Amino acid sequence: MGGNTIRRCARAATPEELLGGRRQPRPSQLDPYKSHLDKRWAEGFTNAIQLHSELQALGYRGSYQIISDYPRPRRRRRIRVVGPWFVSARAEELPGLHSFATGLEKDWDAVVQGLTSQWSSGPVEGRVNHIKMVKRQMFGRAKLPLLRKRVLLTAAR
Structure with missing residues (x-):
């Protein structure tokens, strides 16, 4: 056992203190501004550089990286609609692009599932x-x- 584990066991007054599980996350500098970020995300505004400057104007003093990391789980779930792209790809006289667009359209449900699912077959x-x-x-x-x-x-x- 590690030294920290032994000290934690020695400090515990009851066995339940050892079974507490993971600690609660610490408050973040971003916490007061998360509602603003969520609102802007819902409006479709996802540029982290612009969001950082907006939050700085509101008094945020943290780094750009924290703002960039906050919406990352949502970015995975978002997928842009590319339906009109299929039509314009077929209009072009490029057979490779035409067959690629046709293949994507045939398997569109699988494409959406692959891009939005948290599971990976990698x-x-x-x-x-x-x-x-x-x-x-x-x-x-x-x-x-x-x-x-x-x-x-x-x-x-």
């Missing part, structure tokens, strides 16, 4: 990519048992 995709790389490296050299062993050994790293 680690799984990376693992699949790694397995394909190992398979390509071993093409024609060995049978399935060796491939299986290599994939499982690299997964343990």
Whole structure:
């Protein structure tokens, strides 16, 4: 056990004090201004530099970084509507852009879900990519048992 843990256990008068869980977050310099930031965000104004100068005019003395970090969880959930973009992409004489727009439109529900969901398939995709790389490296050299062993050994790293 660490020294801080031992001191905390020694200071506790009852076992319940040890089971208190995480501490409450400390008050932030931004707390008095969060309602203003929320209102501006709802109005569609998301430029952190402009929000910082607005809050400075209201008396905020904190850093730009705190303001930039505050709406970050909401930025992930926001998705701009690009419907009219599909129409203009089809009007152009660029077959690559046309097929890209058509593919996006076909899978639009999946695109929205991928951009707004908190879950990511990135680690799984990376693992699949790694397995394909190992398979390509071993093409024609060995049978399935060796491939299986290599994939499982690299997964343990």
